[in-house]
Amino acid sequence: MPTTTTRRNFQRLALGGAASLGLLGTAVRAAEPSLSERWDQLRASQPRLPARDAARQLGVSEAELLNTRAGGTVTRLRDGSDTAREAMRRVLGLGEIMALTRNENAVIETTGVPRPLPERLTRPAADPAAEAQRQRQLQSVVGYLGGPIDLRTDFSVWHFAFAVVQPGAQGKTSRSLQFFDAQGQAVHKVYLTEASDVAAYERLVAEFSAQASSGPLSVAPVLARPADRPDASVDQPGLQQAWGEITDVHQFSRLLSRFGVERQQAFRLAPAGKAVALQARAVRPLLQEAAARKVALMAFVGNAGVTEIYSGNIDKVQEVGGYFNVLDPKFNLHLRDSAFRSAWLLERGSIHSVEFFDDQGQLAVSFFGVHGRGEPQPAAWVELVRGLPRLAG
Structure with a gap:
């Protein structure tokens, strides 16, 4: 039978071993790479991998991935549909832009100078029903209704926003505004061209930047698509x-x-x-x-x-890189x-x-x-x- 002293020594050894294992576990957790580091590693192995595909491989949303660069090449803008609506109104003052919208298997890119609101939307209508319709359109289109940049918007879906300034092709600087929904999925992106007003872009970013926002994004879960009703x-x-x-x-x-x-x-x-x-x-x-x-x-x-x-x-x-494409100077369409x-x-x-x-x-x-x-x-x-x-x- 072990003596009381022996039992106490065993207990001390056991507690010491458990403490050592706890410290070891903490060290292992501390050594795990951050999301930003994991993205760096992925980009090193696949330098041409789009951010959307990188996010999928890393098990996060594209907005969460982009947010890891906040404070560097990325400036986080204020959240919410109101910010998105007002920022897009300011885009009308940037001159020529490239507008990009995508879903899972199609990407459209159109380059041009967005037009101001149609005149019929700038004047109040005498008829109450027509005025109500005008107000709905004002909330939706913010100037993008026809013309080279033609959008139909539902700003209630727009949630996160970022300004991104980073090295682009051929040593040129790429500047963009990128908007995402509450799930962190891309909604719309605006890229500056060589003909854009960079100073107006910088004023826009300064006005809408979320200086107090930092840390990871809180994204909502992706909702399941509801089942169809039976045909019968x-x-x-x-x-x-x-x-x-x-x-x-x-x-x-x-x-x-x-x-x-x-x-x-x-x-x-x-x-x-x-x-x-x-x-x-x-x-x-x-x-x-x-x-x-x-x-x-x-x-x-x-x-x-x-x-x-x-x-x-x-x-x-033509077909390029697994997509069937239209590759014209002012219009690109990429279809998987x-x-x-x-x-x-x-x-x-x-x-x-x-x-x-x-x-x-x-x-x-x-x-x-x-x-x-x-x-x-x-x-x-x-x-x-x-x-x-x-x-x-």
């Missing part, structure tokens, strides 16, 4: 009748809301011939033929917070069409369009023919889209 529970005759009564393609969103259906569900239940399933990779012949035939088009790429639209002709179309799983040729009213969806069922990109308000689409556009390869059966 949808009023299909009513939906088809409402589809047939469409006179303006903008009425389609009200149809979805009225019948409680998702876009592709509405396409499946549409009147015969009004929604035709295409091959998912039909985006390639669409862009190739539009370029070859000089058929002007409208390209829409969006996410929950903004949709960016390009209107005009395209020229250089290997992730496209469905496509639809749609006829709503007199308007023909094509929509492409990815492997998660999300709308990646859509195309329309360019036409004036109240005018028919060009016959060349209708002929082009009707000739796209259809899905067998």
Whole structure:
């Protein structure tokens, strides 16, 4: 039997060993690289890896990753939709910019000088209903409605904002404003060009900087996409009748809301011939033929917070780096069409369009023919889209 003294010695050894293990565990935890260090290591091995893809590999959002550079190449701006709205209004004073919007499998980049608000939105309307509509548009578009930089915005989604100044290509300095939603996912980015007003940019950053903000971001969890209603529970005759009564393609969103259906569900239940399933990779012949035939088009790429639209002709179309691209001087479109799983040729009213969806069922990109308000689409556009390869059966 061990003596009392021996038992006490064992206890001291045990406590000492536990303390040593505790210190060892603390040392191991302290040696774990920070997120910033892990990003440095990843960039060293993959120097051309985009921040969005780096964030995915590191298990964080893009905004969280960018925030690790705050105080250096990155200036964190004040949070909230009001900041985003007012900052985007100031962008109207920067001169030429490049506007970038993306979703998971499509990126659109348009270069130009954003126009001020349309005159019809700067004057109060006498009719109360028209004035209410004007106020809604003022809250939404902040000057970006038509013109080379054409955006449709929902600022309630915009949350985090950063100004980024860092070395760019060919030794030039890259300056940008980058906006993210509450989940830390990119909503919209504005890049300065050689023709931009750098002094106006610096004043904007100084005005909106969040000097008191530091430390990690508190991002919200990504919400799961709700399941579709069963087709059998949808009023299909009513939906088809409402589809047939469409006179303006903008009425389609009200149809979805009225019948409680998702876009592709509405396409499946549409009147015969009004929604035709295409091959998912039909985006390639669409862009190739539009370029070859000089058929002007409208390209829409969006996410929950903004949709960016390009209107005009395209020229250089090619595959690069796993994307199918339009690479023109003032317009770039990058489509990861290997992730496209469905496509639809749609006829709503007199308007023909094509929509492409990815492997998660999300709308990646859509195309329309360019036409004036109240005018028919060009016959060349209708002929082009009707000739796209259809899905067998």
